[in-house]
Amino acid sequence: MSMLTSSIKNLFSRPFTTRYPKVPADLPPGNRGRVLYDMSRCIFCRKCERSCPTVAIITDRDAKTQTVIRHRCIGCNTCVEVCPTETITMVQEYSRPDTAPTVNVFSLDLPRHEYRIEHLPRHDGRKKD
Amino acid sequence: MGRATTIPFGPQHAAFLEPLNVTLTLEEEKVVGAVLNQGYNHRGMEHALSLDYRKSQYISERVCGICSFHHSTAYCQGLESIYGIDVPERGRLIRTIMMECQRLTSHLLALGHIAESVGYENLFMQCFRERELVMTLVNRISGNRVHYSMNVAGGVKRDISPEGLKDIQATMSRLRPRLRELHRVFSRDRTLSKRTKGIGVLSNQAAREWGNVGPVSRASGIPRDIRQDGFAAYSMVKFSPIVREEGDCYARMMVRMDECLQSMDIIEQCLPLIKDGPVAIQMKGHPKGEAYSRVEAPRGELVYFIRANGKTALERIKLRTPALMNVASLLAMLPGCQLADVPTITVSVDPCICCTDR
Amino acid sequence: MSAGELLAVLLFLVPMIGAVVVLVGRSVPVIKVTVAAVTVVLALSSVGLLLVLASRSFAPLAIEAQALYPLSPVLIVADLALTALFIIIGWRLRSMIIAAAAALNLALTVLLGAWTGFSESDPAMLIDNLALIMALITSLVGSVIAIYSFRYMREDPRQPRFFAVTLLFLGGMNAAVFSNDLLWLFLFWDVTTLCSFLLIAHDGTMEARDAARRALAITLGGATAFIIGAVLALEQYGTLSISDFPVAGLGGLALLPLSLLAIAAFTKSAQLPFQSWLLRAMVAPTPVSALLHSATMVNLGVYLLLRISPSIVNAAAINWLVALISGATFLASNILAMTQRNAKRVLAWSTIGNLGLVAMCVGISTSLAIAAGVILLLYHSISKALLFLSVGAAKEGLGSEDIEAMEGMRAKMPFVSAALFIGIFTIVLPPFGMFASKWIISSAALTFPLLIFLLGVGFASTLVYYFKWVGNILSAAPGSRRVTLRADPLPANYKWTLGSLMGGAIVLSALIGPVIRYLVQPFIDRHFILPVGTNDLNIFTSSGEFPVLVLLLLVGLIFAGLAIIVRPGEEEMSKPYASGEDFDFESRGNYFASEAAVMQGIKVSEGAGVLLVVLLIALPIALEVM
Amino acid sequence: MDLLAYALQVLTVIVAPLVVGLAMGMDRKITARMQNRRGPPVLQPFYDVGKLLSKRPMLLSELQATFAGAALLFHAAALALFVSGSDLLVTFFVSGTGSVCLVMGAFSARSPYSFIGGQRELLAILAYEPVLFLVVLSIGMRSSFLVGDIQGGLLHDLPLVLLALVPVLVVLLEKSPFDVPTAHQEIISGPYVEYSGPYLAILEVARWFQLAFVFGMVTLFFWSGDAVISIAGKLALAFAALFATIVIDNASARLTRENMVSFMLIAGIGLVAINLLVLFILKGSI
């Protein structure tokens, strides 16, 4: 019955609950949300691709694109650290859920930090063997 | 007799966060036999960790999300001892602070989990409310709520700013009265102690025989705490292991509660010690050699053995996680208890199946 | 000899003659024909007796000893011969207790005979509504059980003995309930004891012999209390005729005959602390358990209590003690029933508990309570017989009487499951007859507030042990569809006997209004002020009403409606939830207590019973001394 | 006039469970606030039931559906009998039949948690039925079994009996410390575990009917000649009882089944016994 006092106190105090999604999430400044590419600086050295622990980055030298698979990125910040030209920045905002694994394609023809959204193919599961 | 019933408890069960299956043999509701069925969470982490030593600090965090920083610390310490270098003092202190923060989140999770397992929903909610303070703190410091990704071999890659240090101090002083209040509830609540005192008793002898580690062993009167080895910055702070003698769920719960308060003490001791300086040392070349590294994770002694042969891929990496020892000792505690106590006992050893199964 | 007298004589003489024929005939066809003929006669005669009494607007039918002239001398001789027989049995069983009790009985019988000059008190037989109800139960339920036995005992080598004893019992039982003379009652009391002894020992195993010996020891001990009570009654009241017992102004030693008769009743009805024989008697073949040890013979004890209730209700202290003993029995037996695994033992405990409830009604000593007791007696017999016979049928299909063996029985043996379900439903839940009487008892217990605490816990435990059992029956493999009753591979004999009892239980519940008005009330009216009001649709008491018809319609509509609404094939059948595993679960009942704890519980309750029984004897003496 | 009274009774039978549903919503809201959360909307129980009704049915055995329906109908019948001023004892037994139907529904699915839940529910019945029975008998002793005839004086004479109803409500509302049959962390949701979709909704509504009956018994304790005061007082009493259970729920862990049975029997029966004894001593008769 030791909770009695705090229960009553809680009853008459403001709830601790956020109002998300009505109000935006309360993200700290250093939050590792997701990486964005400034393609104008990219030299396609593939350092980021090689350093990525989860193979979330695919560098295409021919098409001049950097592809980030959002649903593979673990936000470890390594690519940002290894990038010699500060092409990659980590921003607070996290990636959003989607109905299929999302792929963001950064290419030279798009402005800074803009990307084209594509999707990985969805599997529909498989029956029991 | 034919009176015994067999029921599966898990892998998907309200009392468990993770897939653990205990096949219980019940006489009415008395447990007469228990078979632990593990391996639902076996992913093959040791293989994955050995593929590229430069990426493995991130993968090692993913062995377990509750004690992720301890895993990467153990891994990095291993590499550092292979290289034979010392981490700068500032790096070690930051590691210590982060480890203690993680201990706070882990213990508050475990405490909330115990409260939930006895159906004390309000207490569970309160534990998680206080835990959320620590979670937002580590989010501010490290940039992520769960996997901090701060460790690299040679130190930490993310520094704590002076504002960050103030932030930690402020959070600690905000947290202290709240945790004291929780401590009061956990130690005094009558219904809670009715469900935890004398339940799942593990004697000192049994704890030694089963090789228990961490809070479980300390609750059975074994004053063993790897932090006393003085890895990271633990040699610079004063603390003594928290030991209780009863060995029941109540003792395990209270050891964790006391350790929460102790963690805050350690963090507050660390803060004034932080001096300006580098946080990491760059390392050259591939590692070659063997190392044996251990840290005190929230659940106890976490051991990494690393053997490297000068290539990118490590030759062998072996983990011995604390939960492996503690979960096994459930077999000593479960027989003879009531079905109602099975969740409490299981949760009171804080089974971390992702650690256990790897 | 009037028609009523003739029917009454037929009711007890025909079965006895039938018994002799069976013993002489020995071949199966002869047995079947004889038993069938006897049951037809019994059924017709009992219904005839009902009609005769109804035509007299239920005035009691007294039969003078003279009317039975050729019989009465025979009976006196039989009385002495039977007690002598018990001495021999005791000698052969090497049981000094049985032999001593039998010898004492013989001596006291001779003493009583000498005292009264071997002449019966008048009326020797008195057929009032209570006796009529008992005779109806014995004859109708007994007939059904006898027919059921054809099938159940078909492979038994000792069939002649079995059926002879059964028929003898039916006769003896009918005669016992008609007897008004204590000596006659004593004779037939002993006849039922003998039958019970022979039938319990029927299987001839060591366990059966032990059980039979214990049953004989306890019931003979009770008979000794009975005959001492009779001697004292003659000494105190100057009569052996129960109907002439004084109903008021009793005190001191004059209470002692009532105490002793009550103790005799407790032994026969297996009340605490004498309950142990009934549990062991469950080794007997199931029809025996159904007939003797639940539906009829054990009723004889509470019948005696009800019979002398006009005297008891005015004997304060005694009635309290009777209420306490039987109330304790009710509570203890219901709690102990929760710990049993064997279906017959569960039923045995339940029988003890329900008889305790009847005896408690006598102890409560209001007219309302006694009416409730009579109703309970009637409805309990039918439902309990149904349950026992169902267990027997289930045993034939499953090979076991264990509750656990009945797991998922509804898919395999739907008919028996339905019979068990209806049996339990009619015993426990509204709006059936048993329930109506429980409702009246609850109202009646308001005058004796201590008992409501026993009742509350007792009723709830009844729910627990019966529905634990039902749970096992219902727990069929996942995905099992509802099966029709026809799918049951049950022999036709069982279907008919179980079916008739099911029908009887339900129809009689619907007719509870008339039953109360025509069967129960005349008995109550003779001794008490008007108790229960009924307009055939409702039952009234001073503080409440029980809408029988409304409730019956309700339950009928609920189940009929659901049968129509819930149609197979619409739902997706899924696997049981087992935490994600594929798991084949076997349900095992909960028994809440270890063997040791049960033994301890029995010991404690027996201790309490012994204490109260000693008090029951000591109190009149103490009152006399003071 | 008679017709109006009948209409009023029918209306009450329909409205009472809805009020209970609303009270459940309030209960969840207040519980959430006590835990420093925001909590669901007050109408949440109705959304839940509506959603469950729209789900595709899934069963292990058809008897589950039969018994779910039977539970609903018995509880509804109990409430109807109660509202129509019938015998309280009969009402109580009919309501008990509804609880037993839930147990049988749980048993008829052969599934481990459902089975254990059924056994525990039986134990819960063993724990609370005697207390409820004694409460009913105390009311009958004090005034009458006929709900229509019960008038004032109960609260004044039987305060401890009213208090004994609180633990009963804790069991029926499935709140700790006595939510043993449905213990979420032990046996998921006990007897309800194999119910899903519409059948779960039926059981939920059945529970509302049952609670309406038990809260009805609570309201019996307040009576006043003035209709408005009477209704206000009754509602206040019912709400006070509900609030007491919420506070108990939020300040205690779940106890074991032995604790439940022994506490309910000892405390419940003890309270009633003490009350009757005191009454007997004060008034000389009960």
Next chain:
Amino acid sequence: MMTLESKMRIRSPWIMHFDTGSCNGCDMEVWALLTPRYDIERFGAMNRANPKQADILLITGPVTKRCEDRLRNLYEQTPEPKLVIACGDCASTGAPFHNCYNVNGGVDKVIPVDVYVPGCACRPEVLIDALVLGLSKWREKAAGADKEAEG
């Protein structure tokens, strides 16, 4: 026009959470959803821990080989209409564990998934987003069904 039915459905999503081999990070965040800070009971969600009563399966982890059958089992026991949310990177694509030999690499290799949640570990806010997204999918589905019924 949206039917009353689907309105109710959107207001009362009951969840079941199953860990198929995740690192526990997402599991903690799923639990954090139930607690005062995020409290998804605001949306009427309840943790039923029982597939038979759940509408939304929150699956974490890359589905280890041993959990595969259990996951399918639970999925089959969930009555329609149901929603599967793969929480976290590993449940979506199996990313951090792509080198592990004992995983299937994502929930959708075993059962159909409706919503993929990124993040390692996925933040509670993202999970709330996923819930909202999933429910809006339901709303669309319901609207589509209505149109079909009309047409």
